[in-house]
Amino acid sequence: MRDILTLICMITGSLFMLFAAVGVIRMPDLYTRMHAATKVGTVGVTGVMAAVALHFGDLGIVSRAILISLFFLITAPVAAHMIGRSAFFAKTPLWKKTVVNEWPDSPPDDTSSSSSASSSSS
Numbered sequence: 001m002r003d004i005l006t007l008i009c010m011i012t013g014s015l016f017m018l019f020a021a022v023g024v025i026r027m028p029d030l031y032t033r034m035h036a037a038t039k040v041g042t043v044g045v046t047g048v049m050a051a052v053a054l055h056f057g058d059l060g061i062v063s064r065a066i067l068i069s070l071f072f073l074i075t076a077p078v079a080a081h082m083i084g085r086s087a088f089f090a091k092t093p094l095w096k097k098t099v100v101n102e103w104p105d106s107p108p109d110d111t112s113s114s115s116s117a118s119s120s121s122s
Helices: 002-026 030-056 059-089 113-121
Strands: none
Touching: 002 030, 030 059
């Protein structure tokens, strides 16, 4: 029974990582590619780590698998947010068939007060 659960988790995680890779290749713009890589990739890694934890069953390996999954669950959304924000401020265009644009205004020229302070002191 444990082997069957391990196999199910491994196959499911691997399929999600395959979907993430296909999504990065097939999606039309940076924002949708980023979504595919972070959301689906995180679920895939979590599935594979669940399979590792089930297969070995040792407390040390299970705790490491849980920590790895938590690391991905915490860092992937933050990384995606920072990449998306950087792309927005770099004026990376949306796909031409994008239906919803929640930030239709262009980004401000001065993104932080520190850059204006450093430019005024020069």
